[in-house]
Amino acid sequence: MNAFELARVSLEAVAANKLRSFLTMLxxxxxxxxxxxxxxxxxxxxxxxxxxxxxxxxxxxIVLPGRQDRRGFAAGNRPTVNNLKLxxxxxxxxxxxxxxxxxxVFNAPTTVSYGKMAKAGVIVTGAIPNFTQxxxxxxxxxxxxxxxxxxxxxxxxxxGKSIETALFExxxxxxxxxxxxxxxxxxxxxxxxxGQLFDIDMDNQVFIPLTTAQRVFGANTLSMIxxxxxxxxxxxxxxxxxTQVLSRSLSADEFSVKSQGETLEAFQAIATIxxxxxxxxxxxxxxxGGIGIMNIMIVSVVERTREIGLRKALGARDWxxxxxxxxxxxxxxxxxxxxxxxxxxxxxLAISNLYPTFAVAISPFAVTLALLxxxxxxxxxxxxxxxxxxxxxxIEALRHE
Numbered sequence: 052m053n054a055f056e057l058a059r060v061s062l063e064a065v066a067a068n069k070l071r072s073f074l075t076m077l078x079x080x081x082x083x084x085x086x087x088x089x090x091x092x093x094x095x096x097x098x099x100x101x102x103x104x105x106x107x108x109x110x111x112x113i114v115l116p117g118r119q120d121r122r123g124f125a126a127g128n129r130p131t132v133n134n135l136k137l138x139x140x141x142x143x144x145x146x147x148x149x150x151x152x153x154x155x156v157f158n159a160p161t162t163v164s165y166g167k168m169a170k171a172g173v174i175v176t177g178a179i180p181n182f183t184q185x186x187x188x189x190x191x192x193x194x195x196x197x198x199x200x201x202x203x204x205x206x207x208x209x210x211g212k213s214i215e216t217a218l219f220e221x222x223x224x225x226x227x228x229x230x231x232x233x234x235x236x237x238x239x240x241x242x243x244x245x246g247q248l249f250d251i252d253m254d255n256q257v258f259i260p261l262t263t264a265q266r267v268f269g270a271n272t273l274s275m276i277x278x279x280x281x282x283x284x285x286x287x288x289x290x291x292x293x294t295q296v297l298s299r300s301l302s303a304d305e306f307s308v309k310s311q312g313e314t315l316e317a318f319q320a321i322a323t324i325x326x327x328x329x330x331x332x333x334x335x336x337x338x339x340g341g342i343g344i345m346n347i348m349i350v351s352v353v354e355r356t357r358e359i360g361l362r363k364a365l366g367a368r369d370w371x372x373x374x375x376x377x378x379x380x381x382x383x384x385x386x387x388x389x390x391x392x393x394x395x396x397x398x399x400l401a402i403s404n405l406y407p408t409f410a411v412a413i414s415p416f417a418v419t420l421a422l423l424x425x426x427x428x429x430x431x432x433x434x435x436x437x438x439x440x441x442x443x444x445x446i447e448a449l450r451h452e
Contacts, residue, residue, distance in 0.1 A: 057374060057375065057378050058378065058382070060375060060378075061375070061378040061379045061381075061382040062382060064351075064379050065379065065382055065383060065386070068351075071347060072347075072383060074343075075340075075343050075344055075347045075383055075387070076383055076384075076386050076387030076390060077340075077387065077390075078336075078339060078340030078343045078344075078387065079337060079340035079341070079343075079344070079383070079384050079386075079387025079388055079390075079391065079425055079428070079429075080340075080387045080388070080390040080391035080394065081336055081340065081391065082333065082334070082336040082337025082338070082339065082340045082387075082391065082425070082428075083337060083387065083388040083390075083391025083392060083395070083421040083422075083424075083425055084391040084392075084394050084395050084398070085332075085333035085336050085337075086330060086333040086334060086337060086417060086420060086421045086424065087391065087392060087395040087413060087414075087417045087418055087421050088333075088395055088398060088399065088411070088417075089329040089330065089332070089333045090326060090329065090330050090333070090414060090416070090417035090420065091395075091399070091411060091412065091413050091414040091417045092329075092411055093322065093325050093326040093329050094326060094414050094416070094417070095411060095412055095414070096322065097318075097319065097322035097323075097326070110279055110280045110281065110282070110283050110286060110311075111185070111277060111278065111279055111280075111310070111311045112278050112280065112286060112289065112290050112293070112308060112309065112310040112311065113275055113276065113277055113278070113308075113309050113310075113311070114135065114139070114140075114143070114275060114276040114278065114293065114297065114306055114307070114308055114309075115135075115275050115306065115307045115308075115309060116132075116133035116134065116135040116272070116273070116274075116275075116305065116306060116307075117132065117133065117304070117305065117306070117307065118303065118304045118305075118306075118307055132305065133272045133273075134272065134301060134305045134306075135272055135273045135275075135276065135301075135305070135306060136271060136272055136273060137155055137261070137271075137273065138300075139273075139276070139297055139300065139301065139306075140153050140154075140155035140273065140276045141153075142296055142297075142300075143276065143278060143293055143296055143297070146296050147289065147292060147293070147296070148292065149280055149281070149282075149285050149288070149289045149292065150281055151278050151279065151280060151289065152181055152184060152185055152278070152279040153181075153276060153277075153278050153279075154178065154179060154181050154182050154184075154185040154186070154276070154277040154278075154279070155179065155261060155273045155275075155276045155277075156176060156177065156178055156182070156261070156273060156274050156275050156276070156277060157176070157177035157261055157264045157265055157268075157270065157272070157273055157274050158174055158175070158176050158177075158274040158275075159174070159175050159177075159264065159268045159270075160172060160173065160174055160175070161173060161175050161231060161232050163175075163214065163218070163229055163230060163231050163257060164218075164229075164230045165218040165219065165227065165228070165229055165230065168217070168218050169218075170214060170217050170218060170255075172255065173214065173255055173256065173257060174255060174256045174257075175231060175232070175256075175257055175259060175264060175267075175268075176256050176257070176258045176259075176264070177258075177259055177260065177261035177262075177263065177264025177265060178196060178258050178259075178260075178261055179196065179198075179201055179260075179261050180195060180196050180197055180198055180201070182195070182196070182258070182277075183195050184279070185277045185278075185279045186277060188242060188243065188245065189242075189243045190209065190240045190241065190242055190243065191212070191240075191241050191242060191243040191244070192225065192240060192241045193209070193225050193238070193239050193240030193241060194209075194239055194240050195209055195239075195240055195258070196209065196239075196258065196259075196260055200260045200263075201260045201261060201262050202262075204260060204262045204263045204266055205260060205263065206234060206235065206236045206237065206259070206263060207236060207237050207238075207239045207259065207260065208229055208231065208236035208237070208238055208239070208257050208258065208259050209238070209239060209240040209241065209242055209257070209258040209259075210224065210229065210238055210240075210241055210242070210256075210257050210258075211241075211242050211245075211253075211254035211255055211256040211257060212241065212242065212243070212244040212245075212254040213252050213254040213255045214229075214254075214255065214256075214257060215241050224238050224241060225238055225239065225240070225241075226238065226239075229257070231257065231259065231267070232267050232268065234267060236257075236259060242254070242256075242258070278293065286310055287310075290308050290310060293308050294308050330420070334424060337421075337424055337425060337428055338428060340384075340387065340428065341384065341428035341429065341431065341432040342432060344380050344383050344384055344428070344429060344432050344433065345380070345432040345433065345435060345436060347383075348376060348379065348380050348432075348433055348436035348437070349435075349436045349439070351376075351379070351436070352376065352436050352439055352440045352443075355440075356443065357449060359372060359440055359443050359445075360443065360444075360445045360446070360447070360449035360450075361449065363443070363445035364445050364449065369441040369442065370441065372437075372440050372441040372443075373437045373438060373440070373441035374437075375437075375440075376433065376436055376437035376440045376441070377430065377433045377434065377437040379433070380429050380430070380432060380433025380436065380437070381426065381429040381430050381433060382429075383429060384425045384426065384428055384429025384430075384432075384433075385422070385425060385426060385429060387425065388421055388422055388425035388426075391421065391425075392418055392421065392422070395413055395418075396413055398411075399411040399412070399413050
C-alpha cells in the first residue's frame with residue numbers, strides 16, 4: 052500500500068463516521084486556534100512595542116529620576132524621589148566629550164480645551180527646540196518651539212495629531228488658542244503622527260516650552276533627559292561618563308541611566324517568556340484533543356476487529372495494519388488543525404474589524420508550529436491504538452462478535 056492509497060483509505064475511514072470524526076477534530080481545531088492566536092498576538096505585541104521603543108529615536112540613552120533595575124522598575128522598597136533638574140541636563144551637555152545632544156523633558160497629564168470642547172488625559176510635554184531631532188519626531192505643519200520661546204516662557208504650543216482630530220475637526224489650527232491648565236496658548240504647529248502602543252495614544256500630547264511647563268505646573272524638576280550620541284559605538288562609554296558627571300551632584304539612588312537597547316532587550320526577554328508561556332498553555336488544549344483522538348481510535352479498533360482479522364487472513368502484515376490506523380489518527384489531527392487555522396484567520400479578521408487599534412496579524416511561525424504540533428500529537432496518540440490493532444490475532448479477531 053503506497054502513501055497515496057494509505058491517505059485515501061484513511062480519508063474514507065474518517066468520512067465513514069462523520070459526526071464522530073467532526074467532534075474529534077473539533078478538539079484539535081480549538082487547540083490549534085489557541086496556539087495560533089495566542090502566539091500571534093504575543094509576537095505582534097512584541098513587534099509593536101519594539102517599534103515604539105525604536106521610534107524614540109536612534110542612538111539614545113535616557114536619564115531617569117530614581118534608581119531603577121534593568122527592566123525599568125524602581126529598585127528597592129523606597130519611593131522614588133525626583134531631584135533631576137535642568138542644571139543636570141546642562142552639565143551633561145557641557146561636560147561630555149562625545150558631542151551629545153541633550154533634550155530635557157517635563158511631563159504632566161491635564162485636560163486641554165478649545166471653545167466648548169475638551170479632552171482629558173492629555174500629556175503636556177515641556178520640551179526644548181532639539182526635541183524633534185533627538186526623538187526623531189518631525190513637525191507635520193507649522194513649526195516647533197524656538198529658543199526664544201524657552202527664554203521668554205512664551206505660551207505657545209505644538210499639538211499632537213489626536214488633539215487636532217478631537218478638538219478642531221479638520222479646520223486650520225495654526226494661530227488658534229488652546230486652553231491648558233487654565234491658561235491660553237497659541238498653536239504654532241502640529242506634530243507628525245506617531246501611532247498607538249496598545250491603548251496608549253502616542254499622539255495624545257501637546258508640547259510647550261520647558262520653562263513654561265515648569266511654571267504652569269509649579270515644578271522645578273524633570274521627568275527625564277533624552278541624550279543623543281552621534282556614534283552607536285560610543286553609547287556605552289557616553290553612559291559611563293554621564294554616570295560620573297551626574298554622581299557629582301546626585302546620589303546613586305537619585306538617577307538611572309538607561310540605553311534604548313537595554314529597554315528593548317528587557318522587554319523582548321519578557322515578551323519571549325510570555326510567548327512561550329502562552330504557547331505552552333495553548334498546547335495543553337491540543338494535547339487534550341490528542342487524547343480524544345486516542346479514545347476514538349481505540350473505539351474504532353474494537354468496532355473493526357473482524358475487518359482487521361479478515362485483512363490479516365488475506366495476507367496483510369502487522370506493519371500495514373499499524374500504518375493504516377496510525378495514518379487515520381494523523382489525518383484526523385491534521386484535518387482538525389486545518390480547521391483551526393481557518394478559524395484563526397476569521398477570528399483575527401473579526402478582532403481587527405472590531406478593534407482597529409489592536410489589529411491581529413496571524414504569524415506564519417504560529418501556523419507552522421500548530422501544524423507540526425498537531426502532526427506530532429496525532430502520531431503520538433495514534434501509536435497505541437495502531438499497535439493494538441496490528442497485534443490482534445487473526446483467528447481471535449474473526450471470532451469477534
